Amino acid sequence: MTDLTQTLITPEQDRRGLRKLVASPSPRPRRTAGASKWRPLGRAAMYVALVVFAIGLLTPFFWMIMSSLKSANEVFSVPIVWIPETFVWQNYIDIWTESDMLTWIRNTLVLAVAVTFLQVLTGSFAAYGFARMRFPGRDILFLTYIGTIAVPWQSYMIPQFILLSNLKVSNTLWAIILLQAFGAFGVFLMKQYYETIPEELSEAARLDGVSEYGIWRRIMLPLSVPAIASLTLLTFVNTWNDYLGPLIYLRNPDLWTIQLGLKSFVSNLYDTNYALLFAGLTISVVPIAIIFLLGQKYFVEGIATSGMKG
Structure with a gap:
């Protein structure tokens, strides 16, 4: 009887049964009542x-x-x-009339925009060299450059001050711009994001005769908007909130940033109108809040993907 049954099963039926066996989902493990609770x-x-x-x-x-x-x-x-x-x-009217708030905001905005633009430009361009170019000593040079992040600025700010004083740019906005035009963190962030972009895109562009500069400008930058937005936001906030750099280099009150200007309100503890001071502090936070709200989507995406390699 068993032999007769086996002979009656056609090969087509055998294949169907095999497909059902493969397609049937494996039973899911049941969750215990304690875990669900x-x-x-x-x-x-x-x-x-x-x-x-x-x-x-x-x-x-x-x-x-x-x-x-x-x-x-x-x-x-x-x-x-x-x-x-x-x-x-x-209070918000008095802070404008009793202080030079407009000048402080203008100087801070000039520094923040200029430093942010230069750091994004130099950081993205240098990161492309480290991520896509092949040259002897590349990895050692990159590690050495990134290692400067661990060196505190206070350890070499005196030689920098002497250098900028000899260049006759001390007590000018150019001193802050030149100091912060390059940043190792920006190079690291952009390089990590560049490595998530497929190498095949660059190879195809080279076969079409596109130069390395063209690949960086026409392929890498458009695909790196989240990383650029993250670097832009971080650099802008750090420059806007910087206090020690302007304190050292900007001695003329006409060059003060908003941090130095508001500090002048607390020069005398007993004569300070802290209500006006807090009004100025609130005004100083508004530009940062607006920029963060506009770029928070790209900021989170850029930070989340910069540590991944594709």
């Missing part, structure tokens, strides 16, 4: 922790904004008044 609790705990961290980060900014709308006597009142009874919008 604790999973929502773990997610809720994670959300609560994130909310607590977010509140901790945003509380100083909230206090700064609210303090900018208080009177001078309410800023450090005891107990703390988080929300003023009367919003003093006049």
